[in-house]
Amino acid sequence: MILEYLLIIVFGGALLTYFLGKISSKLRNFFAVFISLTLIAIISCLYGRPLQKSYFHFLNLPLILRLDPFSWFFAIATQTITTLSIIFSLSYMKGKERLNFYYFSVLLVNAGMLGIVLSADLVSFYIFWEIMSWATFLLISYNRGPALAAGMKYIIMSIIGSTAMLIGIISLYVNCGSLNIAQIASFITQASSGYTLFILIAFCIAFGIKNALIPFHTWLPDAHSEAPTPFSAVLSGILIKMGTYGFILFMYAIAGLSVFLNLGGGSFHYILSLLAAITIIVPTFIAVLQDDAKRLLAWSSIAQVGYIILGITIGTSLGFLGGLFHFFNHAAFKALLFLGVGAIEYRTGTRDLNSMGGLIKKMPITFFCVLAGTLGLIGVPLTNGFVSKWLIYKALILGRHPFLAFIALFGTWGTILYSYKLIHNIFLGQLPEKFKNVKKIPVSMRFPILFLSLVVIAFGILPGIPLKVINTIAASFGFQPQNVTIWGIASETGVLNMVNIFAAISVALIFVWFLFRVGEKKLSIAQDNNYAAGAYIPKDKYHYTVEFYEPLFRMIKPYFKDFADEFYLLLVRGGRNLSDRLRKIYCGDLSFYITYIVLFLAILIILKLGLKLW
Numbered sequence: 001m002i003l004e005y006l007l008i009i010v011f012g013g014a015l016l017t018y019f020l021g022k023i024s025s026k027l028r029n030f031f032a033v034f035i036s037l038t039l040i041a042i043i044s045c046l047y048g049r050p051l052q053k054s055y056f057h058f059l060n061l062p063l064i065l066r067l068d069p070f071s072w073f074f075a076i077a078t079q080t081i082t083t084l085s086i087i088f089s090l091s092y093m094k095g096k097e098r099l100n101f102y103y104f105s106v107l108l109v110n111a112g113m114l115g116i117v118l119s120a121d122l123v124s125f126y127i128f129w130e131i132m133s134w135a136t137f138l139l140i141s142y143n144r145g146p147a148l149a150a151g152m153k154y155i156i157m158s159i160i161g162s163t164a165m166l167i168g169i170i171s172l173y174v175n176c177g178s179l180n181i182a183q184i185a186s187f188i189t190q191a192s193s194g195y196t197l198f199i200l201i202a203f204c205i206a207f208g209i210k211n212a213l214i215p216f217h218t219w220l221p222d223a224h225s226e227a228p229t230p231f232s233a234v235l236s237g238i239l240i241k242m243g244t245y246g247f248i249l250f251m252y253a254i255a256g257l258s259v260f261l262n263l264g265g266g267s268f269h270y271i272l273s274l275l276a277a278i279t280i281i282v283p284t285f286i287a288v289l290q291d292d293a294k295r296l297l298a299w300s301s302i303a304q305v306g307y308i309i310l311g312i313t314i315g316t317s318l319g320f321l322g323g324l325f326h327f328f329n330h331a332a333f334k335a336l337l338f339l340g341v342g343a344i345e346y347r348t349g350t351r352d353l354n355s356m357g358g359l360i361k362k363m364p365i366t367f368f369c370v371l372a373g374t375l376g377l378i379g380v381p382l383t384n385g386f387v388s389k390w391l392i393y394k395a396l397i398l399g400r401h402p403f404l405a406f407i408a409l410f411g412t413w414g415t416i417l418y419s420y421k422l423i424h425n426i427f428l429g430q431l432p433e434k435f436k437n438v439k440k441i442p443v444s445m446r447f448p449i450l451f452l453s454l455v456v457i458a459f460g461i462l463p464g465i466p467l468k469v470i471n472t473i474a475a476s477f478g479f480q481p482q483n484v485t486i487w488g489i490a491s492e493t494g495v496l497n498m499v500n501i502f503a504a505i506s507v508a509l510i511f512v513w514f515l516f517r518v519g520e521k522k523l524s525i526a527q528d529n530n531y532a533a534g535a536y537i538p539k540d541k542y543h544y545t546v547e548f549y550e551p552l553f554r555m556i557k558p559y560f561k562d563f564a565d566e567f568y569l570l571l572v573r574g575g576r577n578l579s580d581r582l583r584k585i586y587c588g589d590l591s592f593y594i595t596y597i598v599l600f601l602a603i604l605i606i607l608k609l610g611l612k613l614w
Contacts, residue, residue, distance in 0.1 A: 003065040003118055004055045006042055009035065010114055014107035021100030029090050032103045036083035036110075043075050058123055061179055066120035070253070070473045074117040074245050077328055081237045081335050082110040084448035088339050089230040091442040092346055102142060106231060108135040109239065116242055122169045122179040129165070129206075129242075133158040136239060140227045147226035154219040161206035161216075168202035185254045196255060197263050203250050204272070211243025213309060214279040215564035217302045224298035229342030232294060236301040237335030244308055244327050251313070252477035261315045272313040277407040279306030284414035288421065289553055293341045293351040296418055297334065300377065303411060304330045310408065311392045316399050317479040318491075322391030324470045329384040329459070333376035336452035337422075340370035343441045343449065344426055353421065358431025362438040367427045369449040374419040376456040379412055381501050383460040387467075390496060391489070398493065461502050462486055 013035035021028035052066035067075075086106060093099060112132030119125040133155070141151030173179055175195070176187040188196055205216075212220040220240070224232050251260045251269075261269055280303050287299035308330065311323020343366050344359065345351050360367045372383070379389035389412065396405035440446075459466055464486035475481045482489055488496035 001053070002042075002046065003051055003053055003067060006039070007065070007111070007115060007118070009042070010039060010107065010111040013039075014104050014111055017107055018100050018104035021103065025099065028100065028103060032086050032107065033083070033090070035107070036079070036086050039079050039110075039114075040076070040083055043072070043079055047072055047076075052120060061123055062121065063124045064120035064180060065118045065124070067118060069469060069476065070248070071117045073324075073328075073469055073473060074241075075114055077241075077331050078110065078113045078117065078238050081331055082106065082113075082234055084335065084339070084451060085230045085233045088233070088342065088445050088448045089228075090444040092230055092342055092445060093228065098142070102139070102228065105135050105138045105142070106234070109139065109231075109234065113239065113242055117245055120181050122172065122181065122184070125181075126162075126165060126169060130162060132239070132242065133162065133210075136235070139231045140223045140235075142228055142231075143226060150219075150222035150226040154223050157209050157216065157219045161209035164202045165206035168199050168206075171202070172199065181249075181254060185256065188255055188259065193259075193263055196259060197268060200250060200255060200260075200263065200268070203246065207243040207246035207250075208275075209243070210240060211247070211305050211309065212240055212302045213243070213275060213305060214282060214302070215567075217279070217283070218564055218568060220302055221295055221298040224301070224338075225292060225295050229294065229338060229345060232297075232342075233335040233338040236297065236338055237331040240301065240305065241308075241327050241331065244305070244312070247309065248312055248324070248477075257315070257478040269313050269315050273310055273401075273404060276306045276308075276310035276313060277404050279303065280310065280407055280411035281306075281414075284411045284418070287418040288414060290418070291353050293344070293353055293422065293426070294338070296353070296422060297337055297341065300415070300418065301330075301334055303415070304334065304377070306411070307389065307392060307408065310404065311388075311395065314395055314399060314401065314404070316395045317474055317482055318391050318398065319395030320474050320477070320479055321467065321470050321482060321489075322388050322395055324473065325391065325463070325467060326385070326388035328466055328470075329376060329388045329456075332452050332455045332459075333373045333383075333385060336369060336373040336449055336456065337377065339445070339449050339452070340366055340373060343445050346441060346445065347438050348435055353425035356426045356432070356435070357429040358427070359435065359438065360427040361431055362435065363427075363440060365446060366441060366449065369453045370426070371423060372453040372456050374423055376460070378415050378419050381460070382498070382505060383456050384463065385456070386460060387463040387488070387496070387498065394493070461498050463488060463498055 013031070017028055017032045017035070020031050046067055048069075050066075050068050052064060054062040054064050056063040086103070089102070089106070093102060096102070109132055112128050112130075112135060115128030116125060116132065119128060137151050137155040137158070140154050141148050169179065172184055172187075175191070176184055178184065178187075188199070209216040209219075224235065227235060255263075263269070264271075283299040283302035283306075287296050287303065290296035290299060304326070308323050308326050311319045311321075311326060313319075313323075341351065344356070344363070347363065348356060348359070350356065376383040376385035379385040389408070393405060393408060396402075396408060464484050467484045467489065468486075471482055471484045483491065487499040490496075
């Protein structure tokens, strides 16, 4: 009964939070945080306890919940990121309208995501998937105005994905006679490769849309730009990874390792890897050209999803470990970055990277946290992103995929460009006069970003803590277990020991610090007392990266189009034109309908006479 109680708590908590808000906003806020922390405690206590229970019957189909290391790993990540987002919201959302609805919707999204990862049958999976999707639509559209258009774009694509998923579910029920995931897995081992490929394609469309995998990515930049920033942390950090969960579930838990790797003569998993590589490259360099901080991070999220899918689809043990670890890492550092940008917006009122600068002097803690997030995003040693990317690179090189390895590395170079732009434009250079009175952020906003910064660094130095769980998951799917230790991973091709790397970097930093200490003492000068190429830089203009890529953008502007988005808009225009023409036929005039009937009967008579003469 534990899993049923877990879902009752999360769904009931969402509803109760809404009604408590009618009584007191403080009571609502306290209860939202309390219920979220309670769920973290319950899920944490369930580690290592495999559970499965039929909890309901729907149309004679048993609805089943189950908990294993795979679902537990996603559940704890989901609940942690959602809880930190809710804590951050206490100050960020204060004073905004419809807050009862906001907290209810966030907890409802959380409930849907937990339901997805705990489902052991496809009916439950689909129901929770739809709850998550529609609650997400409500939050993306929360600010109304342009947010409604972003929400409609999201939900239309989600409906397309849900339709593809429903087709796959119906087909499986007709052919298998069951929607129990374990029974479907047994059926798939005996099904033809063509049918298995059809099922995987149907579900991959749904998961690809939610994961924002190219060419299904077009909803995500608009959604991030318009959604409340605390929810953007959930959206990027964990919600789009429900697609990752679905990919792994169907590729390895249902189809199985050997079946998946041999589909289409071994080409299907490589096609997915190529799509992942494209998803790394294209959004990375679009992110470089963004001036809205949240839109930059949105394109970055799409690119990082490419690394995750590339790791899990390449079909090797190291690749799977790297891809699943990168899911966990991306959840931490991307949620951190969105919350960091939210903290900046909270104090400055802007997300425009060209209008900020010098905020390191006013918001040093936020600077440290955003710096930790960007270093993890790039994959700098001593951050968690370094370990997961190292595993992916090594898997690609050992698997003899030099092109994919180069793409992954090239994507990291692009990541450095937009990460530098984010840090420099917000925190470095001169502090504009309009920001001279900016204050530090409240404690409720400071705690989530400090906690996530600690996660980024701690699991960069001691990656074996999450990797041991991931190694267990990989072994359950048929991958060769790796020799994981608390400080890294060992194999016959070498050892990754993050403690040794930590020691070496610490010694180097101490040496550099010593050189600065024995050198000339620093001299404090006015912030406008500096020069660039021998020319004096006036106040509020010390900002090297403002429009730094403008010459490049001017050259590529005629070709700078999101062709997937253009294609979808073309389909929309075609559908609208077809509807306009059909509307002329369905005009509401009775005389027209009588004419249509007469013409139809005349055509039938002509056809009948023609058949007789023939």
